[in-house]
Amino acid sequence: MKVTVHRKAHFNAAHRLYRKDWSFEKNDAVFGKCNNPNFHGHNYELIASVTGDIDPETGYVIDVKILKDIIKSEIEDAFDHKNLNVEVPEFKDLNPTAENIAVIIYNKIKVKLDSKFHLKITLYETPRNFVTYSGE
Amino acid sequence: MKVTVHRKAHFNAAHRLYRKDWSFEKNDAVFGKCNNPNFHGHNYELIASVTGDIDPETGYVIDVKILKDIIKSEIEDAFDHKNLNVEVPEFKDLNPTAENIAVIIYNKIKVKLDSKFHLKITLYETPRNFVTYSGE
Amino acid sequence: MKVTVHRKAHFNAAHRLYRKDWSFEKNDAVFGKCNNPNFHGHNYELIASVTGDIDPETGYVIDVKILKDIIKSEIEDAFDHKNLNVEVPEFKDLNPTAENIAVIIYNKIKVKLDSKFHLKITLYETPRNFVTYSGE
Amino acid sequence: MKVTVHRKAHFNAAHRLYRKDWSFEKNDAVFGKCNNPNFHGHNYELIASVTGDIDPETGYVIDVKILKDIIKSEIEDAFDHKNLNVEVPEFKDLNPTAENIAVIIYNKIKVKLDSKFHLKITLYETPRNFVTYSGE
Amino acid sequence: MKVTVHRKAHFNAAHRLYRKDWSFEKNDAVFGKCNNPNFHGHNYELIASVTGDIDPETGYVIDVKILKDIIKSEIEDAFDHKNLNVEVPEFKDLNPTAENIAVIIYNKIKVKLDSKFHLKITLYETPRNFVTYSGE
Amino acid sequence: MKVTVHRKAHFNAAHRLYRKDWSFEKNDAVFGKCNNPNFHGHNYELIASVTGDIDPETGYVIDVKILKDIIKSEIEDAFDHKNLNVEVPEFKDLNPTAENIAVIIYNKIKVKLDSKFHLKITLYETPRNFVTYSGE
Numbered sequence: 140m141k142v143t144v145h146r147k148a149h150f151n152a153a154h155r156l157y158r159k160d161w162s163f164e165k166n167d168a169v170f171g172k173c174n175n176p177n178f179h180g181h182n183y184e185l186i187a188s189v190t191g192d193i194d195p196e197t198g199y200v201i202d203v204k205i206l207k208d209i210i211k212s213e214i215e216d217a218f219d220h221k222n223l224n225v226e227v228p229e230f231k232d233l234n235p236t237a238e239n240i241a242v243i244i245y246n247k248i249k250v251k252l253d254s255k256f257h258l259k260i261t262l263y264e265t266p267r268n269f270v271t272y273s274g275e
Numbered sequence: 276m277k278v279t280v281h282r283k284a285h286f287n288a289a290h291r292l293y294r295k296d297w298s299f300e301k302n303d304a305v306f307g308k309c310n311n312p313n314f315h316g317h318n319y320e321l322i323a324s325v326t327g328d329i330d331p332e333t334g335y336v337i338d339v340k341i342l343k344d345i346i347k348s349e350i351e352d353a354f355d356h357k358n359l360n361v362e363v364p365e366f367k368d369l370n371p372t373a374e375n376i377a378v379i380i381y382n383k384i385k386v387k388l389d390s391k392f393h394l395k396i397t398l399y400e401t402p403r404n405f406v407t408y409s410g411e
Numbered sequence: 412m413k414v415t416v417h418r419k420a421h422f423n424a425a426h427r428l429y430r431k432d433w434s435f436e437k438n439d440a441v442f443g444k445c446n447n448p449n450f451h452g453h454n455y456e457l458i459a460s461v462t463g464d465i466d467p468e469t470g471y472v473i474d475v476k477i478l479k480d481i482i483k484s485e486i487e488d489a490f491d492h493k494n495l496n497v498e499v500p501e502f503k504d505l506n507p508t509a510e511n512i513a514v515i516i517y518n519k520i521k522v523k524l525d526s527k528f529h530l531k532i533t534l535y536e537t538p539r540n541f542v543t544y545s546g547e
Numbered sequence: 548m549k550v551t552v553h554r555k556a557h558f559n560a561a562h563r564l565y566r567k568d569w570s571f572e573k574n575d576a577v578f579g580k581c582n583n584p585n586f587h588g589h590n591y592e593l594i595a596s597v598t599g600d601i602d603p604e605t606g607y608v609i610d611v612k613i614l615k616d617i618i619k620s621e622i623e624d625a626f627d628h629k630n631l632n633v634e635v636p637e638f639k640d641l642n643p644t645a646e647n648i649a650v651i652i653y654n655k656i657k658v659k660l661d662s663k664f665h666l667k668i669t670l671y672e673t674p675r676n677f678v679t680y681s682g683e
Numbered sequence: 684m685k686v687t688v689h690r691k692a693h694f695n696a697a698h699r700l701y702r703k704d705w706s707f708e709k710n711d712a713v714f715g716k717c718n719n720p721n722f723h724g725h726n727y728e729l730i731a732s733v734t735g736d737i738d739p740e741t742g743y744v745i746d747v748k749i750l751k752d753i754i755k756s757e758i759e760d761a762f763d764h765k766n767l768n769v770e771v772p773e774f775k776d777l778n779p780t781a782e783n784i785a786v787i788i789y790n791k792i793k794v795k796l797d798s799k800f801h802l803k804i805t806l807y808e809t810p811r812n813f814v815t816y817s818g819e
Numbered sequence: 820m821k822v823t824v825h826r827k828a829h830f831n832a833a834h835r836l837y838r839k840d841w842s843f844e845k846n847d848a849v850f851g852k853c854n855n856p857n858f859h860g861h862n863y864e865l866i867a868s869v870t871g872d873i874d875p876e877t878g879y880v881i882d883v884k885i886l887k888d889i890i891k892s893e894i895e896d897a898f899d900h901k902n903l904n905v906e907v908p909e910f911k912d913l914n915p916t917a918e919n920i921a922v923i924i925y926n927k928i929k930v931k932l933d934s935k936f937h938l939k940i941t942l943y944e945t946p947r948n949f950v951t952y953s954g955e
Contacts, residue, residue, distance in 0.1 A: 236333070268282060404553070408550045543823040628723040
């Protein structure tokens with residue numbers, strides 16, 4: 140019996156959408172006010188969804204505490220109250236759009252999980268804008 | 276890398292569930308208080324979910340502003356503060372159930388999107404009743 | 412010890428903002444798209460907040476079931492799936508703005524409560540627009 | 548046209564995570580504070596998602612009232628304000644983890660639905676921890 | 684300048700509403716299904732609201748971290764994953780209604796705060812039932 | 820009849836909590852990770868609550884559109900996608916704590932309202948931390 144276990148977490152961060160190899164004008168045309176050189180920020184809400192078989196011994200797919208600890212060490216400690224462009228190495232040369240942040244989060248959590256699990260990431264940039272990624 | 280971008284929007288509208296070719300009694304038996312001839316209404320919450328590859332140049336699947344503008348012109352301008360049965364041509368001969376409204380919204384947004392995208396519509400009629408449709 | 416007990420409820424209704432004694436043009440200037448003669452509608456969310464002393468016997472200010480039943484008989488049965496302008500007598504000559512609906516709800520619940528209680532009504536017309544009234 | 552109709556419901560219950568055939572120490576090591584012998588509890592939020600073709604006559608996949616009544620008789624009446632371990636027979640020998648509760652809910656609702664429908668259960672144990680199951 | 688700082692927290696617990704000095708029949712008549720001798724439970728959501736002057740040096744009324752730590756040590760550590768009737772001494776002879784729990788929470792937090800602050804407690808027993816208490 | 824009309828809005832911004840006249844060490848001791856020199860950010864949710872008498876002509880306390888427009892021009896246009904410390908003049912020498920931001924928002928909206936109205940500001944820095952200010 141395959142069940143998906145979802146765990147919600149959150150972090151606050153600053154970011155700016157732009158490409159270093161583009162002119163300010165081109166960045167402005169493509170990214171608008173998200174290209175503010177002084178940064179803006181968000182309360183990101185994250186859902187990590189892990190799919191696997193129920194362990195008949197425990198009744199768990201995965202102990203949520205394990206999942207919570209992975210999210211804490213890999214994502215919250217690395218991203219919370221940070222400037223994504225300046226302080227998070229994964230975005231040194233990668234534009235921190237919600238799409239790219241979701242892919243990075245997926246990659247960071249996936250390697251910490253038993254490979255038998257399927258993972259899906261939902262990332263809310265605002266309550267009105269969010270993205271999902273599941274490694275496909 | 277396939278990512279889904281979700282955008283939330285909303286509109287308020289009046290509607291009545293009934294078929295013109297049925298008697299009031301039959302409509303009443305099937306649709307109950309939703310068949311009130313004087314109409315009732317809802318705050319509809321809409322999520323348009325667009326799936327596609329991340330553009331490696333911008334880091335976007337689709338610029339959310341484009342999606343927001345399509346929702347505004349196709350759905351909000353057409354449905355908000357309207358009587359769906361009386362004023363929205365798509366429901367002239369189609370019962371405006373949540374299911375049918377979701378299909379109409381899907382069709383109206385789909386034709387405005389690049390055909391490479393997959394679209395899914397989630398429509399909340401109330402916080403407790405909602406539907407999803409993805410063209411299948 | 413004075414405690415306030417809050418109970419949430421909801422109803423869906425159609426309405427139109429206008430005055431019968433004004434021209435369509437004047438109604439349109441003042442009420443805009445809310446003056447749609449074909450009506451529009453909302454999912455109204457209601458919070459009834461009752462303040463009083465804790466009964467030392469039961470530990471209740473008021474049994475929430477009593478409050479729930481008053482809301483059901485006085486508000487939900489009277490307003491849910493109705494056209495406020497056409498079917499609810501209180502709005503025959505009263506514009507059903509959120510403000511006026513809150514006052515009517517207050518009056519209808521207040522008379523059913525023991526007079527020792529203080530009542531406050533919060534009415535959400537949409538998740539973004541809401542009003543409060545407490546009989547002052 | 549396949550549409551999914553979702554209905555939200557809720558119930559409050561007490562539970563304890565443990566296996567009768569394990570020592571207290573082993574239960575404590577695996578289930579931590581969830582193994583409290585005096586029980587703890589949750590407000591469970593449930594979403595039942597039913598997928599099927601839109602009936603061209605009514606515009607419904609399923610009358611939400613039917614779905615609501617099934618949830619009431621099968622789940623709310625059986626689980627609400629109950630101790631899952633002590634009073635719900637399905638958990639007599641089954642650990643009431645969110646995963647197992649979701650499977651039991653799925654099984655109880657599925658048999659009451661026309662077999663043409665696909666069912667998916669989402670169960671929130673807390674706003675931060677939830678599971679999904681669809682019979683696969 | 685008086686500002687109120689609000690901090691949200693949560694705990695899960697089991698409880699039963701009844702008086703030891705009443706018969707089961709009387710408890711049943713007054714508390715209904717909340718009198719289940721096997722207990723039921725809730726996800727309690729708590730808001731502690733502290734009012735005071737803005738410190739012109741820091742721009743804080745109170746460092747939210749201080750408030751968060753008080754809530755953790757006084758409320759979460761004492762109530763979370765507990766049976767309120769059996770394991771929390773304050774409810775040994777006090778019926779754990781939402782009203783009484785809010786008063787106890789108020790008393791426990793108030794003594795840990797500088798006396799210059801005004802405190803108000805909001806306690807959600809469910810998303811639909813909640814209470815407020817501010818020591819008056 | 821005094822009614823309060825509430826309008827919700829939102830803006831995203833970056834900020835840093837610190838005083839220019841303090842050493843980094845002192846700022847770090849007082850503001851912790853909120854003192855990150857590279858900034859972090861939030862999705863601020865704002866509720867402006869205007870209290871006044873119902874106008875018997877219109878049934879409005881204030882046309883919500885007027886309130887919405889004031890919030891847009893005074894707050895959203897000034898704060899959204901901005902770095903509060905660097906780009907918003909009010910915070911040049913004022914620490915942008917939630918408390919201080921609420922006071923500034925109050926002052927900016929108050930002067931645009933008819934003086935007969937009472938105003939209260941609720942500002943969510945995160946879903947768990949928020950403040951209220953009403954000019955007292």
